[in-house]
Each structure stands twice: as C-alpha cells, then as structure tokens.
Amino acid sequence: MKLALLSTLAAAAISANAHFTLQYIWVNGVDQGHNTDLRVPPNNNPVTDVTSTDLTCNVNGLSGAGVSTVSIPAGSNITFEWHQHDQRTGEDAISGGHKGPVQVYIAKAPSTAATFDGQGTVWTKIYSSGLLNPQTQQWATDVVNANNGIVVIPSSLPAGEYLLRAEIIALHVAQSYPGAQFVKITGGGNANPPKIALPGAYKPTDPGITINIYNNLQSYTAPGGPVWSG
Template identity: 40%
Template sequence: MLAPVVALLALASQALAHYTFPNLVVGGVKSGDWVNVRRTNNFNSQAPVTDVKSADFRCYDSQTGATATTANVAAGSQLGIWADQAVYHPGVVNVYMAKAPGDVASFDGSGNVWFKVYQVSAVTDGGKTISWPAENQPGYTFTIPKNLPSGQYLVRIEQIALHVAQTYGGAQFYISCGQINVTGGGSGTPGPLVAIPGVYTGNEPGILININYPIPANYTQPGPAVWSG
C-alpha cells in the first residue's frame, strides 16, 4: 500500500506547489530568479490570482512591492519567460506589454496601456478532443515585434489554468511582470490598447468554461488580438 500513498502525497505536493514565472531569457541566457522579473506575491508557492478585477491581476506584486533590473532586448529578437517548474495545468497563455513613460522601475502599468504580443491557444476538432500546447512547457519564447518603438516596457505573462474553470472565479491566472528596455525599435503603433485589470470580466467563454465535459467544440482566446508589428 506504500506506492499509492506516495503517489497521493506527490499529487498533493504538486497541487500546493503552484508554479511561478521568475525568469526572463535574453540572448539565450536565463536570468536568475526575480532579477529581471518583479517578485510576485506567490514567490513562495502561494495561490495564483483568480479575481480578474483585483489590482493584483496586473503584476501580482502588492505584497512584495518589488522592482527588478531592466534587461536590454533588441526589437525583432527572441524573449523567453520561464517558469520555476513545468507548467502542468491545462490552459492557455497570453503575453502583454506596456510602454513606460519613463523609468519602467517606477511604472505601475495603470491605464489603457497594454497590448498583446503573443498567445498560445487550444487546439480543437469540433468537440471530439481538445489539447493544450502550452501545457507541460518550461516556459514560452516569442519575438519582440520588429517595429515596436524603442523604450522601456513591462512585459506581463499570464498562463490561464482552466482545469476548474467551470464556475465563475475558477480559472487560475499565473502572472508575472518583467522589465525590459527595447533597443533598435521602429515606428509601429501597438494596439489595441487595454487596461489590466479591466481587460476581462471573468465571463468570457475562454475563461468561464468546462473543458472536461462536454468537450468544447471550439475555444475562444480571451483578450485582444495579437499585435505583431
């Protein structure tokens, strides 16, 4: 009977040890934990955010009050946002950015300033199956739009875990905000711009959803369209 007990303990440990996103990867080099990323309230494996209207929905840093070192990233290059363990809950990913009016370390990200630059959605086939390409990944890498204007930005990841999202407030948002300085940028106009919080009500079909039964025939990614520059 020892093996089943060990398995149950392992599952319980995994359920409590919620993942975080403490690292940026620039030029193929991963930063130390919370160096280029603002330390979130759940840095010690506390719960994710479930209230899309909370001020913590932006960067989840109200308790830590953390700032970070700003990383230089060239427009048109790759930026990675890495987790502290494999992302094990089924769900999707959105990455937003917001340009700071000055030093990003003192920028709180308030207002209609956020635009989406990357997403990982679900794969459906009309109700027979649904799969989650963002699941079981160590992190996510995307291209900083080539025409993004130079300057300092917050870059915010949200992995939306949907395993218990069948009731309002059940979706779990794993969030962090990194600080970057974009160099060699262009003259693009990112958009559409949204506020965070404010971008979601929590009733969106991609947030309030039963992914288990009946299997969804399609999936609608929450948030605005991706701006690719």
C-alpha cells in the same frame, strides 16, 4: 528597449496546490538568471478576481522598486520558464493538472519601467496560444510544460522602457467564476499598437474565463482580444 517582466497566473476557483511562478527568462537563448528582472510575487497563489489590480502584475507587482532591468534589441526572442518551487528541481515546470492558454502583453512606460504600475489602457497583446488540438485536448500550457515557449518582441516597437507581462490562465476548475520582470528595448521602430487595460479588458462572463474544458471542447477564444502582429 528595456523590459520589466510581469507574471500573472489567473484562474477561476482554483485549487491551492501545485501552482507555479515565472522564475526565468531567456533573451535570444541566454538565461538571465533566477528571478532576475522580475517583480516576484510573495507566493504562488493564483489571481481569481479579474477586476483586481493584482491581475496586472500579480500580488505586490505594481511596484518595481529594487528590480533591475534588462536591455534587449527589438525583434529579440524571449523564452519564459515557470516553476513550482524557488529553484530548478528537474521536475516539470507546470503541474499536469493546469490546462489553459498562455498570453503575453507589453506596455510602454511613461518614464522608467521600475516606476510604472501598468494601470490604464496601456497593454498590447503580442502573443496568445490556447487550445491547440481538440482531439487530444492539448493546450498551450502543455507546450510550455514540455518546451517552455518563445515570444518575439515586435521590431516595430519604439525604443524605450516597457513592462512585459506573461500570463497563464488555468482553466481546470473554471466551470464557474469565483510578478514582474524589466526589459529595455533598443533599436525599435515607431509603431503605435492597439491597447487595452488590465484589469478592465477581462470580464467574468468572457468565454475564455468561465468555461468547462472537460466537455469535449472543440475551440477556445482567449480573453483580451486579438494579437497585434507588430
């Protein structure tokens, strides 16, 4: 399986500082290198319009021209690493003010991942983590901030070239509504997972998009539907 990774930071009316971008992936514990196999956005500004094609793979993320791909076996562990700056500086990967869910989607390319723009009803959610502890208000972003996070590529996915889209939805100012990496998966199965469109599946009125997280929140429903078990 060959994957192309996409990074989207979505937010509602988010402030303009201390944002971050996906800059590294690890395949089965092996660092692939800085911005390797990534469709790198021009800056770290968030996407705030859930109807924009920028939601798919961040700004300028619809083209994979000049972006390399990485081959991985189906069933591999993928770890994502976000940073505020262009290199590892020893500081936290995510600003402490960013609270929200972390989600990962995958879409099979009709031919090559490099030429696939990710448009249409093509995306399958393979990972979602949101509000982990209502008492302490611990979110998935807190875990990523401390330990990154591991996602397993379903072993039943058919072999081929894919876009892998990692998303963080920053909810710290979401009370009102206002990059990509390539992977090739080998040795997969023959599953036909359910699919959604991005943009398309997210609505401004979704409870996971417009929400006040500072009102003793006890539960959270992420947008995009359930996770496919693989």
